[in-house]
Amino acid sequence: MTQLQNQRIVLAARPDGRPQPSDFRVEYSAIPVPAEGEVLLENLYLSLDPYMRWRMSAAKSYAEPVGIGEVMVGGTVARIKHSRNPLWQEGDMVLAYAGWQRFALSDGLDLRLLDPGIAHPSTALGVLGMPGFTAYSGLLTIGQPKPGDTVVVAAASGAVGSVVGQIARIKGARAVGIAGGPEKCAFVKNELGFDAVIDHRAADFAQQLAEACPNGIDVYFENVSGAVWDAVRPLLNDFARIPVCGLIAHYNDRSVPGQQVDRLPATMHDILAKSLTVRGFIQTEFVDEQQDDFLQEAAQWIDQGKLKWREDIVEGLENAPEAFIGQLEGRNFGKLIVRLA
Amino acid sequence: MTQLQNQRIVLAARPDGRPQPSDFRVEYSAIPVPAEGEVLLENLYLSLDPYMRWRMSAAKSYAEPVGIGEVMVGGTVARIKHSRNPLWQEGDMVLAYAGWQRFALSDGLDLRLLDPGIAHPSTALGVLGMPGFTAYSGLLTIGQPKPGDTVVVAAASGAVGSVVGQIARIKGARAVGIAGGPEKCAFVKNELGFDAVIDHRAADFAQQLAEACPNGIDVYFENVSGAVWDAVRPLLNDFARIPVCGLIAHYNDRSVPGQQVDRLPATMHDILAKSLTVRGFIQTEFVDEQQDDFLQEAAQWIDQGKLKWREDIVEGLENAPEAFIGQLEGRNFGKLIVRLA
Numbered sequence: 267m268t269q270l271q272n273q274r275i276v277l278a279a280r281p282d283g284r285p286q287p288s289d290f291r292v293e294y295s296a297i298p299v300p301a302e303g304e305v306l307l308e309n310l311y312l313s314l315d316p317y318m319r320w321r322m323s324a325a326k327s328y329a330e331p332v333g334i335g336e337v338m339v340g341g342t343v344a345r346i347k348h349s350r351n352p353l354w355q356e357g358d359m360v361l362a363y364a365g366w367q368r369f370a371l372s373d374g375l376d377l378r379l380l381d382p383g384i385a386h387p388s389t390a391l392g393v394l395g396m397p398g399f400t401a402y403s404g405l406l407t408i409g410q411p412k413p414g415d416t417v418v419v420a421a422a423s424g425a426v427g428s429v430v431g432q433i434a435r436i437k438g439a440r441a442v443g444i445a446g447g448p449e450k451c452a453f454v455k456n457e458l459g460f461d462a463v464i465d466h467r468a469a470d471f472a473q474q475l476a477e478a479c480p481n482g483i484d485v486y487f488e489n490v491s492g493a494v495w496d497a498v499r500p501l502l503n504d505f506a507r508i509p510v511c512g513l514i515a516h517y518n519d520r521s522v523p524g525q526q527v528d529r530l531p532a533t534m535h536d537i538l539a540k541s542l543t544v545r546g547f548i549q550t551e552f553v554d555e556q557q558d559d560f561l562q563e564a565a566q567w568i569d570q571g572k573l574k575w576r577e578d579i580v581e582g583l584e585n586a587p588e589a590f591i592g593q594l595e596g597r598n599f600g601k602l603i604v605r606l607a
Numbered sequence: 608m609t610q611l612q613n614q615r616i617v618l619a620a621r622p623d624g625r626p627q628p629s630d631f632r633v634e635y636s637a638i639p640v641p642a643e644g645e646v647l648l649e650n651l652y653l654s655l656d657p658y659m660r661w662r663m664s665a666a667k668s669y670a671e672p673v674g675i676g677e678v679m680v681g682g683t684v685a686r687i688k689h690s691r692n693p694l695w696q697e698g699d700m701v702l703a704y705a706g707w708q709r710f711a712l713s714d715g716l717d718l719r720l721l722d723p724g725i726a727h728p729s730t731a732l733g734v735l736g737m738p739g740f741t742a743y744s745g746l747l748t749i750g751q752p753k754p755g756d757t758v759v760v761a762a763a764s765g766a767v768g769s770v771v772g773q774i775a776r777i778k779g780a781r782a783v784g785i786a787g788g789p790e791k792c793a794f795v796k797n798e799l800g801f802d803a804v805i806d807h808r809a810a811d812f813a814q815q816l817a818e819a820c821p822n823g824i825d826v827y828f829e830n831v832s833g834a835v836w837d838a839v840r841p842l843l844n845d846f847a848r849i850p851v852c853g854l855i856a857h858y859n860d861r862s863v864p865g866q867q868v869d870r871l872p873a874t875m876h877d878i879l880a881k882s883l884t885v886r887g888f889i890q891t892e893f894v895d896e897q898q899d900d901f902l903q904e905a906a907q908w909i910d911q912g913k914l915k916w917r918e919d920i921v922e923g924l925e926n927a928p929e930a931f932i933g934q935l936e937g938r939n940f941g942k943l944i945v946r947l948a
Binding site: 491510512513528529533534536537538540542543544545546 | 661829832836851852853854857867868869870871872874875876877878879880881882883884885886887888889892
């Protein structure tokens, strides 16, 4: 393991329920050599995101699964180490989708140049990147918050939820966050400025949520599902909008039918009785039409102090699997990023 | 029981699961006398519709429940028997919401005048009434069928489903109907002109549905839920639209948790993975904006032979409870109407 080797994390096995460290394997190999037209990327930061759990499973979701023995996928901030592509210069800082590895090749088509003077390049993976755009496009296009509306979002200290609540407030709505534990709750309320925050670990969580939403819920930005959905559902107002962005509570579900209650009829009942809109989305759907507006507006909101973020930085690629496993259980605090350099 | 008495059917008890005849009671009373500004209506036709099952339960849905001892609600075609309202004349034929009874009073505000020369006044309760408008507004506004799309609808011989499939075809989409039994299936295919029809009683129903939808499903007009949803869900295409208009399979559900499979996580998974839109609606939402267009377009489609309907006429108000109970089990064949006169 020297600087002259590539370090990569590959999918060793498909998880059965909660991923285990043994589902990942660290490998070392020669640093790849770019062909004509290619560039060699050195990844500096790797984004860890809950959607990666889906890609570990064999079932096709909205993208193909990662193959066994293949490098785990993921967004990265990289520097161009060597270029054989006339469009890219050595030293350029770029946003890439280069995966869980130190070095990678690219044909240059999937890269976006980052401002070389950018103070925090890792924000291209968070508040100014895919998670921020997910919040922006899903909330504004599907959620359509109006002044005075109540907008509820879980994982409110996370990369997506934190942006959802702050944009809701920018649009004149009331933002109610849900987070796990007193430290995250204090951050959501005091730093991010949400109007209210509820700890989902509280025994009377549903009761507290109802009290925090005296006028009901107009927009529920769904990124967890599970018990949070059960508490949100009775509070939804007629014509409420539910952008479905993630279902982290179910990502580790095993398909073991047991002695359960079927919760589908009650949900369908409310969809009909309250004229709800439930709409799944992946941010890629909105990129062409909205990404430029997002980057401009979000940068402005950051300058104005209206849009804040927090990162949870893990040092070293070899610690990515454990950090990712923890993320699925809510152990990260802020946008989870691995620093590779 | 003479012509000089009013005959009414009131809610005697709230059903526990499937309604029983004993949940209804026939009552006789004096014909009411209109006050100044009121009219006396004589109901000629009463519409029976699945939504009435909701109104029999104590839980508020999208409307208040019928009280114990109160007349069952419902749309009617009525003649004005006596008028003390200058806007209405004796003999006027009107669409009313006068419930399960022979005579009723109205202040005249909730009536719509029907063309006195109308050949089939009962169509104001079906293809040209609330069920037809439910199909029109839900399919076009939420379902948004495009030429070449596959549109699936259950209860395809019924008042709503039959119109959904025919309008889908008018808009250039492929209509696949689901119905119960060979007679209804033949009607849907041969009379209504659907592209395909599946009998939901077939043992290999899901397999047959998949074969009838080789390009997947773009619009599923949900009016039954239950097992049909389970068969439809895997066939839905990315960005499919699901107007939720009814859930007849669940209307008689008892809230007895048993050894079940929780079907919510799989549904939420597909909503996310396929970017589905699931939208509940009640037609009243669209009346102001769309009802005039509907009445005009539907009349034209009928003239052109593109929009057909079938009625299932029951004679006598005293037979309404049994007919309604049968409707919840799919025993009617076409728009279910009680003739009172």
